[in-house]
Amino acid sequence: MRAPAAPPGSPPASFDRLWAELAAIGRDPAGGYRRHAYTPPELELREWFTATADGYGLEVEEDRAGNLWAWWGAPPPPGVAADRRAVVAGSHLDSVPRGGAFDGPLGVVSGLLAVAELRRRGLTPQRPVAVVAFADEEGSRFGVACAGSRLLTGQLAPDRARSLTDDDGLSMAEALRASGRDPARLGPEPDRVAGIGAYVELHIEQGRGLVDLDAPIGLGSLIRPHGRWRFDLLGRADHAGTTRLSDRDDPMLAQARLVLTARSSAEACGGGGAVATVGRVVVEPNAVNAIPARVAAWLDARADEEADVRAMVARVSAEVGVTPVEESWTPAVQLDAGLAEDLARLLTPRWGALPRLASGAGHDAGILAAAGVPAAMLHVRNPTGGSHAPEEHADRDDCLAGVAALTDVLADLATTP
Amino acid sequence: MRAPAAPPGSPPASFDRLWAELAAIGRDPAGGYRRHAYTPPELELREWFTATADGYGLEVEEDRAGNLWAWWGAPPPPGVAADRRAVVAGSHLDSVPRGGAFDGPLGVVSGLLAVAELRRRGLTPQRPVAVVAFADEEGSRFGVACAGSRLLTGQLAPDRARSLTDDDGLSMAEALRASGRDPARLGPEPDRVAGIGAYVELHIEQGRGLVDLDAPIGLGSLIRPHGRWRFDLLGRADHAGTTRLSDRDDPMLAQARLVLTARSSAEACGGGGAVATVGRVVVEPNAVNAIPARVAAWLDARADEEADVRAMVARVSAEVGVTPVEESWTPAVQLDAGLAEDLARLLTPRWGALPRLASGAGHDAGILAAAGVPAAMLHVRNPTGGSHAPEEHADRDDCLAGVAALTDVLADLATTP
Numbered sequence: 001m002r003a004p005a006a007p008p009g010s011p012p013a014s015f016d017r018l019w020a021e022l023a024a025i026g027r028d029p030a031g032g033y034r035r036h037a038y039t040p041p042e043l044e045l046r047e048w049f050t051a052t053a054d055g056y057g058l059e060v061e062e063d064r065a066g067n068l069w070a071w072w073g074a075p076p077p078p079g080v081a082a083d084r085r086a087v088v089a090g091s092h093l094d095s096v097p098r099g100g101a102f103d104g105p106l107g108v109v110s111g112l113l114a115v116a117e118l119r120r121r122g123l124t125p126q127r128p129v130a131v132v133a134f135a136d137e138e139g140s141r142f143g144v145a146c147a148g149s150r151l152l153t154g155q156l157a158p159d160r161a162r163s164l165t166d167d168d169g170l171s172m173a174e175a176l177r178a179s180g181r182d183p184a185r186l187g188p189e190p191d192r193v194a195g196i197g198a199y200v201e202l203h204i205e206q207g208r209g210l211v212d213l214d215a216p217i218g219l220g221s222l223i224r225p226h227g228r229w230r231f232d233l234l235g236r237a238d239h240a241g242t243t244r245l246s247d248r249d250d251p252m253l254a255q256a257r258l259v260l261t262a263r264s265s266a267e268a269c270g271g272g273g274a275v276a277t278v279g280r281v282v283v284e285p286n287a288v289n290a291i292p293a294r295v296a297a298w299l300d301a302r303a304d305e306e307a308d309v310r311a312m313v314a315r316v317s318a319e320v321g322v323t324p325v326e327e328s329w330t331p332a333v334q335l336d337a338g339l340a341e342d343l344a345r346l347l348t349p350r351w352g353a354l355p356r357l358a359s360g361a362g363h364d365a366g367i368l369a370a371a372g373v374p375a376a377m378l379h380v381r382n383p384t385g386g387s388h389a390p391e392e393h394a395d396r397d398d399c400l401a402g403v404a405a406l407t408d409v410l411a412d413l414a415t416t417p
Numbered sequence: 418m419r420a421p422a423a424p425p426g427s428p429p430a431s432f433d434r435l436w437a438e439l440a441a442i443g444r445d446p447a448g449g450y451r452r453h454a455y456t457p458p459e460l461e462l463r464e465w466f467t468a469t470a471d472g473y474g475l476e477v478e479e480d481r482a483g484n485l486w487a488w489w490g491a492p493p494p495p496g497v498a499a500d501r502r503a504v505v506a507g508s509h510l511d512s513v514p515r516g517g518a519f520d521g522p523l524g525v526v527s528g529l530l531a532v533a534e535l536r537r538r539g540l541t542p543q544r545p546v547a548v549v550a551f552a553d554e555e556g557s558r559f560g561v562a563c564a565g566s567r568l569l570t571g572q573l574a575p576d577r578a579r580s581l582t583d584d585d586g587l588s589m590a591e592a593l594r595a596s597g598r599d600p601a602r603l604g605p606e607p608d609r610v611a612g613i614g615a616y617v618e619l620h621i622e623q624g625r626g627l628v629d630l631d632a633p634i635g636l637g638s639l640i641r642p643h644g645r646w647r648f649d650l651l652g653r654a655d656h657a658g659t660t661r662l663s664d665r666d667d668p669m670l671a672q673a674r675l676v677l678t679a680r681s682s683a684e685a686c687g688g689g690g691a692v693a694t695v696g697r698v699v700v701e702p703n704a705v706n707a708i709p710a711r712v713a714a715w716l717d718a719r720a721d722e723e724a725d726v727r728a729m730v731a732r733v734s735a736e737v738g739v740t741p742v743e744e745s746w747t748p749a750v751q752l753d754a755g756l757a758e759d760l761a762r763l764l765t766p767r768w769g770a771l772p773r774l775a776s777g778a779g780h781d782a783g784i785l786a787a788a789g790v791p792a793a794m795l796h797v798r799n800p801t802g803g804s805h806a807p808e809e810h811a812d813r814d815d816c817l818a819g820v821a822a823l824t825d826v827l828a829d830l831a832t833t834p
Contacts, residue, residue, distance in 0.1 A: 285447070
C-alpha cells in the first residue's frame with residue numbers, strides 16, 4: 001500500500017498534485033494510457049484512490065461489483081428516507097488502450113477535491129456524501145462497458161460477468177481471483193443503489209460541442225442509445241498461394257463488406273449524428289499466407305433513435321448474411337431533468353448558460369439513471385475534441401472550473417433536504 | 418535429449434512409427450499444428466530429427482542459418498568437383514498456425530526413410546547424401562518465408578534477419594539466443610551451397626492437381642512469382658461514439674477497400690491463376706469503441722507472370738494511397754529441367770507419367786534453384802486440396818509411394834557421376 005496522502009491544500013495546488021500522481025500510472029508504450037480493469041496499473045490506481053481518500057479523511061469500501069466508495073459520513077442504511085439518501089460524485093479510473101488521461105480520472109479527482117474543499121470550508125452536510133470510482137467502465141478488457149455499474153444495479157448477471165474473457169482467454173473470475181478478490185462475491189446491491197439520492201458525474205467532453213460554443217462546462221441531457229455486436233464470419237483456412245479464387249471461402253471479404261456497409265448505413269441514417277464503427281477485428285489464424293478460417297468483427301453503432309441503431313445493424317447483418325451476437329445494448333437514457341434544472345440554476349450565475357449535451361458515449365451515470373437513480377453529468381471542455389486517444393485534453397483552468405462547479409453542486413445537494 | 422531412435426525397419430513400418438512420433442508435437446489448440454521457428458514445439462522437432470537421424474547412423478550438424486543436415490558420408494569440402502557434390506533431400510519441420518501435418522514434415526520423413534532404405538539395401542553411394550530440415554520455411558513467426566534457405570544462400574541479410582520481430586516484439590536474434598544459439602553466427606555458407614549437386618524436395622501438393630489427374634505423385638516445374646507487402650494504413654484514434662463521421666480518419670475503411678481491391682484485381686488478371694489474399698491484419702488499438710489509429714494489412718499476391726503480380730500490387734496501392742513495404746519477393750523460379758527429365762525417366766516405368774505442377778507456394782527448392790543449385794520437387798497427392806489448414810491430407814499409400822519414388826531417385830543420383 002502507498003503511504004497515506006498528505007491532507008489537501010487549495011483546489012488548484014491539490015489538483016496539480018493529484019494529477020501529477022496519476023500521470024505516471026499505466027502509460028501505454030504506444031502512447032496515452034492503458035489501464036484495463038484488474039491489471040497492475042488499474043490496481044495501482046485503486047491503491048492511489050484509497051490512499052488519497054484516506055488522506056482526505058474519507059472511509060473507503062469496495063462493493064460487491066468491485067466499485068470503490070469513499071464516504072464522508074456513514075453510508076445510508078437499507079430503507080433510508082429520501083431526505084437522507086446520499087449525494088455521490090465520481091466516474092471511473094480505467095481506460096481504453098492508448099486512451100487519454102482525462103476520460104474517467106478527471107471525474108474521480110474532481111469529486112475528491114470537491115469533497116475535500118467542502119470539508120476545508122467547514123460545511124456540515126445533511127446527507128452522506130461519497131466519491132465513487134466505478135470498475136471497468138470502458139469494458140476494454142472483458143468486452144462489456146460499464147461492467148461495475150451494471151453489476152451493481154443488476155443489469156449484468158454475475159454468472160455472465162464471471163465468464164467474460166479477455167484477449168488472453170483469462171476470465172473475469174480468474175482476473176478477480178488473481179487480484180485477491182472472491183469472484184463468488186460479485187453481485188447487485190439494490191440497497192446501495194436505492195440509497196443514492198443524486199449522482200453527479202463530471203466527465204471530459206468527448207467531442208467539440210463546448211469548444212464550438214466557447215463554454216468551459218456543460219450539462220448532460222441524454223445518453224444516446226448504443227450497442228456492440230460481434231459478427232463471427234466463418235470461412236475455410238487454405239493456402240493463400242495455391243487455392244484458386246473460385247475454390248475459396250474467404251471471410252476477410254465479408255469483413256471488408258461489413259466495414260463499408262456499416263459506414264454507408266450510418267451515412268444514410270436520416271437524422272444525422274448516427275455513427276457506426278468497426279474498431280476491433282480478430283483474424284484466425286492471421287497468417288500472411290493463409291486464407292483466414294474465421295474473422296470476428298465488432299460493430300459499435302449509435303444514433304439518436306433506437307430504431308436507427310437497429311436499422312444499421314440489420315443492414316450490416318443482411319450484407320454479410322450473419323446474425324451477430326449482441327454483446328451489449330444500452331437504450332436511450334434521459335438523465336434526470338429536475339436535477340439538471342437544479343444544476344443549471346445553481347451554476348449559471350457564475351459560469352453562464354450551460355450548454356446541454358447529448359452523449360454518444362455510454363457512462364455509469366446512464367446505467368444508474370436506467371436503474372432509477374437521479375443522475376446528472378457535468379462536461380468539461382475538450383479543445384481537441386479527441387476521445388479514446390492520447391490527444392484528448394482539457395486545459396487546467398477548465399478542469400479547475402469543473403472542480404469549482406462540482407464543489408458548489410455537492411454543497412447545495414448535501415444541504416438540501 | 419531424446420533417447421536415440423531404434424534402427425529402421427521396413428519403410429511402411431518406419432513411416433508409421435516416425436509419423437506417430439511427429440503427430441504429438443506442436444498441436445495447435447485451435448486445430449492442426451502450430452510449430453513456429455525456435456518455439457518449444459519446433460525445438461522439440463529439431464531434437465526429434467537429430468535423434469532419428471542419429472539412430473539411422475547419420476551425422477547431424479546445424480549450419481550458420483539454423484538448418485539441420487544429416488549426412489551419410491562426409492560433407493563435400495570447399496571447391497569439390499562436380500561429380501562429388503552432394504545429393505540432398507529434405508524439406509522443413511515448421512508450420513503455419515493451424516497448419517496441416519504434412520506440409521514440410523512429409524519431405525523430411527521421406528528423406529530419412531529413403532536414406533535408411535538405401536543403407537538397408539547396402540547401396541554404396543558415389544557422392545555424399547544428406548537429408549536437410551530447413552529452418553523457418555513458413556515465415557509465420559518473423560514474416561519472411563524460407564528464412565533458413567535465404568540466409569544460407571545469401572538472399573536474406575543476417576542483420577535484417579536478426580532484427581525481424583514476432584508478434585510479441587521478440588527479435589529473431591533474441592529468439593535464437595533464447596534457444597541457446599549465437600545470433601552473431603547467422604550468415605551465408607556459399608561453399609555448402611556450391612557443394613550441392615542436386616536437391617530433391619518431396620512435398621504434399623497444395624491443391625487438387627494430382628487428384629483431378631488421378632496420379633499419386635507429380636513433378637514440380639515452376640515456382641510462380643510471389644511476394645508479401647505490408648500496407649501501413651494510418652488514421653486517427655477517436656471515440657467510436659462521439660466522433661462525427663465527417664470528423665473521422667478511420668483506417669479500417671481503407672483496409673476494407675484494400676481487401677476488396679486485392680480480390681477484384683486478381684479476378685481481373687487475364688492469364689487466370691492469379692491470386693491475391695489479405696490473410697493478416699493487425700489493428701491498433703483494436704478496441705470496440707475506438708476508431709483505429711492504425712491498421713496494418715498484408716497482401717500476398719501471386720501469378721504466372723511477374724508483371725501481373727506487380728500490377729495487382731500497384732492497383733491496391735493506388736486504391737488506398739499507400740506505398741507498401743515489400744517484405745518479401747520471390748521472382749519466378751524454373752526448377753531444373755534436366756533434373757526433372759531424369760526423374761521423369763526414372764519414375765515413369767513404375768508410377769506412370771508424372772504430371773508437372775507449377776507451384777503457387779514458395780519452397781526452399783525455389784530458393785536453392787535461384788542460387789544455382791539443380792533442384793527438383795516431387796509432389797504427393799492431397800485429396801482435400803487443403804493447405805495451411807488442418808484438412809490437408811495425404812493417404813498413407815500415397816505417402817509410401819512418395820518414399821519409394823524418392824528412394825529410387827536418391828539411389829540413382831547418388832550412383833551417377
